[in-house]
Amino acid sequence: MKKILTIAGTRPQLVKIAAVSRVLRQSFHEVLLNTGQHYDYKMAGVFFEELKIPKPDYNLKIGSDTHGRQTGKMLIAVEEVVEKEQPDAILVFGDTNSTLAGAIVASKLHIPLIHIEAGLRSFNKLMPEEINRIMTDHISNLLFTPTELAVQNLKNEGITNGVFLVGDVMYDAVLYNMGLAEQQYKITDFNLTSKKYFLGTIHRAENTDSKEKLEAIFKSLINLDQVVYLPLHPRTKHKIEQFGLQDIVEQAKNIKVVEPVSYLEMLFLEKHAKAIITDSGGVQKEAYFMKVPCITLRDQTEWVETIEFGWNKLINPLKTDLSQVLREVQNGQPIDSIYGNGDAAHKITNLLMQKI
Structure with missing residues (x-):
């Protein structure tokens, strides 16, 4: 062998x-x-x-x-x-x-x-x-x-x-693991209601290493009309403390900051989110598989097909109104055969x- x-x-x-x-x-x-x-x-x-x-x-x-x-x-x-x-x-x-x-x-x-x-x-x-x-x-x-x-x-x-x-192969993984996630979790385990929250992930250096950009991201999240469930990456947590942004995060009534979640928890949370706000390449694609609208906090993406079919939008938080883009992105139609x-x-x- x-x-x-x-x-x-x-x-x-x-x-x-x-x-x-x-x-x-x-x-x-x-x-x-x-x-x-x-x-x-x-x-x-x-x-x-x-x-x-x-x-x-x-x-x-x-x-x-x-x-x-x-x-x-x-x-x-x-x-x-x-x-x-x-x-x-x-x-x-x-x-x-x-x-x-x-x-x-x-x-x-x-x-x-x-x-x-x-x-x-x-x-x-x-x-x-x-x-x-x-x-x-x-x-x-x-x-x-x-x-x-x-x-x-x-x-x-x-x-x-x-x-x-x-x-x-990530589509293989999602199809297999979503079943495991649904056996293991209920949305009430997270004190959330299905399709009544936004899921956020922020970790890339291009966002976290800039105080101006990181602050703009959190101010955009504060202006949203739904709960933002935010598993906080260690890099992002460190930068929030380094830049003195704790007050903005802690005073945001609609942002629910939690510890990093496991992969199965993340899949489950993605499926039940109203929309996803991320800078992760993998999460963009998982959102597409789940047929959940996605906002990507980057200037480029390696998953351009998700953009072309209107299921994903790229934004610069320093220039764009996140709440307006969220309304627009929910009109796309995912096509399963792309991946x-x-x-x-x-x-x-x-x-x-x-x-x-």
């Missing part, structure tokens, strides 16, 4: 691993390496329990650092694991520093590299994730894309060999059986 080393380390990647590993392990010997890029229990560790993800064979516990230092630490540690395990291929997901580190090690050691979620582009090279995407795609041997547009993006960059349109049929993991495994 061929051996595949799967590398991940962040919340969204662990979700995708849960969807893929269930199928992959029927045909391959998978070794799971967790870099520990997300290290908070609620943000990452809980996934291994509630999503029944296999226990990692390796946990590097890298934690937070600057991009360069974090990636450098990962390179050293991942290379040691690869030299020990001698996998037939290395599999990476998405666009994180864990992705890039795994990709570079695979390339340097001449091991076939598999990239799931290949071809996504925001066309903003100021985003670290964009650099990670581009570099990983250009050294990958097998590129599994979620959409037709991703295939075209790769073609535009001269990448055509080893490219396969399989659909989105496949929820069988991406099976397609990926079948192709790997032919190619590895």
Whole structure:
């Protein structure tokens, strides 16, 4: 049986691993390496329990650092694991520093590299994730894309060999895990009423590192006519304290700040929200799957299809009235077929059986 080393380390990647590993392990010997890029229990560790993800064979516990230092630490540690395990291929997901580190090690050691979620582009090279995407795609041997547009993006960059349109593994995960979430939770567990609240998530550096922008976001949320349920990311909490914005947050009667929630809790909260306000790439897409309108607090998104079909709107909180955009965005119509049929993991495994 061929051996595949799967590398991940962040919340969204662990979700995708849960969807893929269930199928992959029927045909391959998978070794799971967790870099520990997300290290908070609620943000990452809980996934291994509630999503029944296999226990990692390796946990590097890298934690937070600057991009360069974090990636450098990962390179050293991942290379040691690869030299020990001698996998037939290395599999990476998405666009994180864990992705890039795994990709570079695979390339340097001449091991076939598999990239799931290949071809996504925001066309903003100021985003670290964009650099990670581009570099990983250009050294990958097998590129599994979620959409037709991703295939075209790769073609535009001269990448055509080893490219396969399989659909989105996150859609696989949502379909599977939503059932688990609904078995486990009721909306009253959160002291909320279905479709009577907005769900918010804010964590990206482009929003949290600017006092002006972070303050504008919270002032926009205060002006909304519904409860805003806001699981607070550790980065955002730290920046609120650093910038002295606690009073604005604490005095906002309609903002309900809570600790970070688990993945299943988040799925459940997304499904029952009236609309979602986020800067997360993954949450945008989950909102689309749930047929819940989404406002994205960014200037670009890698999920441009959700914009084109009117189910997602990009806004700059310094320039745009959030309440007005929320009224407009609720008129879109999601189209289920954009991201496949929820069988991406099976397609990926079948192709790997032919190619590895």
